[in-house]
Amino acid sequence: MERIYIFTRFERFWHWTQALLIITMLITGFEIHGSYKLLGFAQAGQLHTSAAWALITLWVFAIFWHFTTGEWRQYIPSFKNMDKVIRHYAWGIFQGEPHPFKVTRARKHNPMQAFAYLGVKLLINPLLWISGLAYLYYNELGTAGFPVSLNLIATLHTIGAFMMLCFLIAHVYLITTGHTVGAHLKAMVTGWEEGEETPGKTH
Amino acid sequence: MLKSRLFAALTAIILALPGFSAQAADVKLNTTADHGKFKELQREFTSGPDVTKACLGCHTEAASQIHRTKHWTWEVINPLNNQRLGKKNVINNYCISTATNLGACATCHVGYGWVNSSFDFKSQENVDCLVCHDTSGNYKKLPGGGQPPVKDTENPPGSGKIVKAIDLTAIAQKVGKTSRDTCGACHFFGGGGDGVKHGDMDTSLASPDKEVDVHMDATGLDFTCSTCHKAPAHDVVGSRYMPTGKDAGDAHIRGKVNKSNPATCQSCHGQTPHKSGAQPTKLNQHADKVACQTCHIPQFARGGVPTKMHWDWSTAGKLSPEGKPMLKKDAKGHIIYDSRKGDFVVAENVTPEYGWFNGEVTYTLLGDTVSKENGVTLINALGGSASDGRSLIWPMKVMRGSQPYDPVNKTLVKPHVAGNDDTAFWKNFNWEKAIGTGMQAVNAPFSGKVDFLKTEMYWPLTHMVAPKEKALGCVECHSRSGRLDKIQGIYIPGRDTNQWVDLIGWLAAGGTLAGVLLHGLVRIARRKN
Secondary structure (H helix, E strand, C coil), X not given: CCXXXXXXXXXXXXXXXXXXXXXXXXXXXXXXXXXXXXXXXXXXXXXXHHHHHHHHHHHHXXXXXXXXHCHHHHHCCCCCCHHHHHHHHHCHHXXXXXXCCCCCXXXXXXXHXXXXXXXXXXXXXXXXXXXXXXXXXXXHHHHCCCCCCHHHHHHHHHHHHHHHHHHHHHHXXXXXXXXXXCHHHHHHHHCEEECCCXXXXXX | CHHHHHHHHHHHHHHHCHXXXXXXXXXXXXXXXXXXXXXXXXXXXXXXXXXXXXXXXXCCCHHHHHHCCHHHHCCEEECCCCEEECXXXXXXXXXXXXXXXXXXXXXXXXXXXXXXXXXXXXXXXXXXXXXXXXXXXXXXXXXXXXXXXXXXEECXXXXXXXXXXXXXXXXXXXXCCCCHHHHHHHHCCCCCCCCCCCCCCCHHHCCCCCCCCCCCCCCCCCCCHHHHCCCHHHCCCCCCCCCCCCCCCCCCCCCCCCCCCCCCCHHHXXXXXXXXXXXXXXXXXXXXCECHHHHHCCCECCCCCCEEEEEEHHHCCCECCCCCECEEECXXXXXXXXXXXEXXXXXXXXXXXXXXXXXXXXXXXXXXXXXXXXXXXXXXXXCCCCCCCCCEEEEEEEEEEEEEEECCCCEECXXXXXXXXXXXXXXXXXXXXXXXXXXXXXXXXXXCCCEEEEEEEEEECCCXXXXXXXXXXXXXXXXXXXXXXXXXCCCCCCCCCCHHHHHHHHHHHHHHHHHHHHHHHHHHHHHHC
């Protein structure tokens, strides 16, 4: 059995902190949105704002990390083997077939995954960030001569939040689709991806 | 060392002895004049005007100053729309109007003797100095001319009730600055009784604790009315006829000329009053849309005195089987029906209603067209909207009621209610006669027909400011069906959503969840196979 160290310590710290912050922000965000009452509007608003600043700080470090390590290349989109991956999730997985994509240090994510993460990074995150900062600095924007409708800001922010929620649901499920249910989770905790047992076959 | 300490202690004790400090203690530090020492006031006074003449001997300009004010004329022109307002002209949905009822109403005029149109508004001695400047608490005036009782007087005449004489000399010798008591003697009782009219002003403000009003807190800041309603040349600022909807100016600085209303919150607190707490900046930023009063006056009528919320004149005039006027009271002893006035609803600790307000007030005056068919008639329509840039969201008492009008001429009416004569409603219970007399007195047409229409009157609230710990929490407004549920033109997080975004968003999230669950179930099912 092959073991590859694919998630470095910082990457794991980034991932799990981000996970905690995003879940916190979804819970508090939808309370601010008026979807339910849990912590109270004031507390939800404060926690949401604090979590936002923590996430922004984390992301400054993460962006730095991506560029200095060259890890940003992991998200370069590619259609190579995309058909096989789609076929696997739609059919092969139910037949007990092994995943067609083999994780390597240079390419940690299968093509579908890479697309999804790129979408988060280039679409959902910027949408949430820009609308979120505009939400926080709504009054300052107006004073500075850029009056934007709070309705527009809030609506865009809500759209981003729903997209993030959908991503989170799908993401949490898909981590159970490794060669064992806990394999992907274990990799993100320990950093080590364990290859599938494939007797008689060498990688 | 010990010696010097002993010496210091002895000095302190000697200085503390009465003989040494008596002179210092007697000096009044809040004024340069002790009116009790003035020869002009050391005599008997035979009437109110008699006292005024003595006042004017030194305060030569005081009466002329008063003559220029609303307190004297009961009339003011709103420069924004040229409406002729003031108590002399407006119609409300409490006791309706002054006009022929001056005998009762003008007890609160700052003058002596205004009972009808023959009153001399140029008379200096008819200015009542004492009603505002009494500090003894003993001054009083009788209805029907508003003279102070200098000897024991039966009032009302023929009632057998005796009003004790007051000592004008003692009162005159103790004049001083105005107080919550002197202003309150009239303003707490607007609408004909304690707390009836305003909702945020009643006798609980005579000596309030901090919970009722942080500024007037008698054992704390102890503001008088004039602390905010500063009165240069006797002209008290902060009128309800021309209020300030949005004060965007800075706090007033001593010595710097500033002609803006000094009675607004901002004139002292400025535009960024929140300095501490969880999110002071966020709170300060709310001030671009929300009046200070909206969060800081969580309820009105908070001092234990109920205010009138509804007054239905249409049920007035029902008499007992014996043909006598009736009074009905609720469990707490508050009058809820009076044959002379109709049905009342009174309430304490009332949650305000909210609306945009830019300071523009348009009254429905005598002669303006009104009709029952047009729904509720607004006694005073407030200007304002989310988009005019001059409005804030204000808390208000909304006084609702039903009052008589002329359905043929389609006008509000000024009934003659108070008076000991053949047509006064409170004595004869006949609307046609009462309105006939009232309208004739103001030279207004009256068809002889009487009907009732629903009216609303708006009272933007500004008194009874609660301690900051009692200010509204965010969720009071930031929620569905919260306090600002009916406010239009702005997006309030927690209240507002884009329904399409929410629908599609939840469908997408639910769809994703259903999809992955189904996928997982198939995987589990296949594995068992």
